[in-house]
Amino acid sequence: MTIHIAQQGDAAVKPCNHDYQVNCGNCRLNGICLPLALESDDIQQLDDIIQRSKPLQKNQHLYREGDHFQSVFAVRSGTLKAYKTTDDGREQVTGFYFPGEILGMDGISNNAHASSAKALETAAICEIPFVSLERLSALMPNLQRHFFQLMSREITEDQQLITLLSKNSADERVAALMLSISGRNARRKLSATQFRLPMSRVDIGNYLGLTVETVSRVFSRMQKMAVLRVDNKEIEILDPAGLRSMANLGS
Amino acid sequence: MTIHIAQQGDAAVKPCNHDYQVNCGNCRLNGICLPLALESDDIQQLDDIIQRSKPLQKNQHLYREGDHFQSVFAVRSGTLKAYKTTDDGREQVTGFYFPGEILGMDGISNNAHASSAKALETAAICEIPFVSLERLSALMPNLQRHFFQLMSREITEDQQLITLLSKNSADERVAALMLSISGRNARRKLSATQFRLPMSRVDIGNYLGLTVETVSRVFSRMQKMAVLRVDNKEIEILDPAGLRSMANLGS
DNA sequence: CGTGCGTTTGATGGCAATCAATTTATGTGG
């Protein structure tokens, strides 16, 4: 069984046979990913159900809205975006997924994926068949609890976004996203102040309920205020405190 | 052990000792609530862990943001709203909960409730201690799956709201909410075309990212277009097809 | 070097927020 990759309209898949020997035990993300809070022999069992396959190329889909739901996925490297398509053809980006994060959980309720997921850059993925995960969860209380927590976190993050979209200005939304990315980098022991945005301005705007032009203007403004240094996709946070006060967030 | 009811600032609780003999087996909501998909002896076990206590009065809190998380809750009668408070004091309503629906799942991730929940009218609640639910879930695959599905549905509904807030006009948002309430009424075998809104205009606007004035104007407009009949909180959907086309939703 | 895409910047307009005032519901004490 391999990762289900929708191929219509996607770039051809380049075979790649190295670097498949990763396992949960030696993965450097196991402190923030699913294996967190498992004993080493439990990790082995989890590892046994996880499928790894060739990396996704940029713009390839991991799954599409409406696809039969079979697995959730962990990002090992690269970044993905999840998005829904409204029936008048517009897109709504519902989330970005960085290494160590889990996606696909919105497919559980209807046995069909409620959103599409595509790679923003080359990405390595761990596939976790859901029936196996359910079976293991029933046997390993820690795993069950951890997965409940992951789903709950997805809910709280979506609610955070709801609040952002409903209550905050364009400046605040962009600032909040920069802080979120910064924090997630820090969790992976990367720089919290300097990073490269994996997504386009269009995606940022779409996620934040803004147009590209507005996003661009906000970046310009922040640069003029010396809060951020923006060089295309390269971001440097010059004034973290200023950025936080600009974000003006709850919690 | 009783329901944890925060009482500061709330109306005094009137004791009420009748009507506590409901159980999951005879509850008329068991076709849409947690017991769904359980065998009758499994239902008995679920019933044993569920706590029922005196009804919540209007404006009383079921739990508050930051409270220690201990249980999820099912609504047996009445309506609740969930909301977050931003640190500059504003509220964001994140959901309305009708009979048969489950709330409180956003508290799992941090062992603390991520939002507050208060009754919009007198409400009867079933409390489901989470540790017991976890234990039972490990023993009953159907229950585990059903609860995963409930959480997943919460995620997809939040994503629906995200899309609504990000992409739709005031008219579309209000239309979508009316359709949502209509559908949820239908699920409970109530009228899909005639109902009483349990929440105020302020709450509606807050939930939809609009001001009270805008909500009121939209209702007036819809009434003028003969799509809705609005008499304060009494709503009649005169033209369901028109309302749907007005909502202009994805999926 | 031209083509195309992503990004930036500028000018204008529209939708919903804000401010303000009135009307209608709700609730309370005499």
Place this chain on the structure above:
DNA sequence: CCACATAAATTGATTGCCATCAAACGCACG
């Protein structure tokens, strides 16, 4: 039960933020 007080909802006038329209710029690529 009515008079009063308070809260909720409606309607109107004006403002402001961000979308839209338009054009130029930079960069990657063939």
